[in-house]
Amino acid sequence: MDGNKGLQAKAGKPKVIGIGDHGSQGLLPMYSDWIAQSDILVGGERQLAFFPAYTGEKRVIKGGLAELVSGLKSEAEQGRSIVILASGDPLFYGIGGYLATKLDVEVYPSLSSVQLAFARMGESWQDAYVTSVHGRSLKGLAQRIDGKRKVALLTDERNHPGAIAQYLLSFGMTEYRAFVAENLEGTEERTGWYELEQLAGLDEGAFSPLNVVVLAAPAGTRRSWALGMEDEAFAQRKPDKGLITKKEVRVLSLGQLGLQEDSVVWDIGTCTGSVAIEAARIARYGEVYAIEKNEADLANCIENMHRFRTDLTAVQGRAPQGLEAFPDPDAVFIGGSGGEMKELLHVCCTRLRPGGRIVLNAATIENLYEANKAFAEEGMETSIILTQISRSKPILDLTRFEGLNPIYIITAKHKSPVTE
Numbered sequence: 001m002d003g004n005k006g007l008q009a010k011a012g013k014p015k016v017i018g019i020g021d022h023g024s025q026g027l028l029p030m031y032s033d034w035i036a037q038s039d040i041l042v043g044g045e046r047q048l049a050f051f052p053a054y055t056g057e058k059r060v061i062k063g064g065l066a067e068l069v070s071g072l073k074s075e076a077e078q079g080r081s082i083v084i085l086a087s088g089d090p091l092f093y094g095i096g097g098y099l100a101t102k103l104d105v106e107v108y109p110s111l112s113s114v115q116l117a118f119a120r121m122g123e124s125w126q127d128a129y130v131t132s133v134h135g136r137s138l139k140g141l142a143q144r145i146d147g148k149r150k151v152a153l154l155t156d157e158r159n160h161p162g163a164i165a166q167y168l169l170s171f172g173m174t175e176y177r178a179f180v181a182e183n184l185e186g187t188e189e190r191t192g193w194y195e196l197e198q199l200a201g202l203d204e205g206a207f208s209p210l211n212v213v214v215l216a217a218p219a220g221t222r223r224s225w226a227l228g229m230e231d232e233a234f235a236q237r238k239p240d241k242g243l244i245t246k247k248e249v250r251v252l253s254l255g256q257l258g259l260q261e262d263s264v265v266w267d268i269g270t271c272t273g274s275v276a277i278e279a280a281r282i283a284r285y286g287e288v289y290a291i292e293k294n295e296a297d298l299a300n301c302i303e304n305m306h307r308f309r310t311d312l313t314a315v316q317g318r319a320p321q322g323l324e325a326f327p328d329p330d331a332v333f334i335g336g337s338g339g340e341m342k343e344l345l346h347v348c349c350t351r352l353r354p355g356g357r358i359v360l361n362a363a364t365i366e367n368l369y370e371a372n373k374a375f376a377e378e379g380m381e382t383s384i385i386l387t388q389i390s391r392s393k394p395i396l397d398l399t400r401f402e403g404l405n406p407i408y409i410i411t412a413k414h415k416s417p418v419t420e
Helices: 003-008 029-037 066-077 095-102 113-121 141-145 159-169 196-202 247-257 275-280 295-307 342-352 365-377
Strands: 015-019 040-043 055-060 082-089 106-108 130-132 148-156 176-184 190-195 210-217 264-268 285-290 313-316 331-334 357-362 378-389 389-394 397-402 409-415
Touching: 015 029, 015 095, 015 176, 015 247, 040 066, 066 095, 106 313, 113 148, 113 176, 113 190, 141 159, 141 210, 148 378, 159 176, 159 196, 159 210, 159 313, 176 196, 190 196, 196 342, 196 357, 247 275, 247 331, 247 357, 247 378, 247 409, 264 275, 264 342, 275 285, 275 295, 275 331, 285 295, 295 313, 342 357, 342 365, 365 409
Parallel strands: 015 082, 015 106, 040 055, 040 082, 130 148, 264 285, 264 331, 285 313, 331 357
Antiparallel strands: 148 210, 176 190, 176 210, 357 409, 378 409, 389 397
């Protein structure tokens, strides 16, 4: 079967055509014909400017897409021929993904900016981690990319190469070098390698808004932490160390939380931040919120956050005050409370998303009793683990065991509905 005839048979559908920064020059002749023969040409101002001789109706994409899509759907039903221009590959962080869910369209991609950037570098990219900070916050990027050797970032004027470099340096990610590719395939294309320290001193005006950043670390420099980081690795309150959820209890508690990679987590009474930090490394694509009443402990938490490359939200406050600013959680860890147990658990149980869990560590039988009673009054079902852990300790040329304080790990969740 002739390929062109097969495409022409579907000419009634709106076509989404990827276009590069070299404009109409890079289009296949068939695509150029579709554009010239269309009734309506849709795209950004820069893309529409590539076709000054176009005689049909031009529509600029601005603001919300819902109204645009509604109009295009009506036009298509009336038999009008529509072409929508999109940058690079329309289905790669582009408008094509949205349009394909709302309209019956055909998509014809061009090369994506990430493909072109790696081509300019002369490196393969099948093993790269690709994400976008275009129109998004850098928040949480640290834990998502830590340990990855190749990272490609789609940027914007706010999250420009200099801002990205400053962010990475704040988490000690000095193993990376940055390749910045600007105006790819355009007349002002520019590419080059930079040290992060070089980039950190540059503002948004140093680069074209149309740029891609690729971060590359040398082989063998992979850095990551396994679950159950050593207690001594965390900055803690001095001289009275020990206000930390011990490693063994921490691992058991994290297991009880049932975290997913996109979980929203609260850590109440975070202190050194050990649970919040390990939770953020599990829920890399989620969000972790920590609250601590003691200013010095909060400072340690923030120091540890940067030390372990986890970009969580840590605030000073005495829960339950302050929790109203957090989104509803999938998991809540309570390492300590300031005496407002019943009120605190009421807020946590009320806000907990369906299927979520609350894990509370209690060091005394009084707190165990109070917590279990409060959970029952909230209609939650609980399970309890008593941890009695001892660690080996050398004594001369012998070894003995030294016990840690027993801890009750209380896990609460919504009661399952009764089915007949």
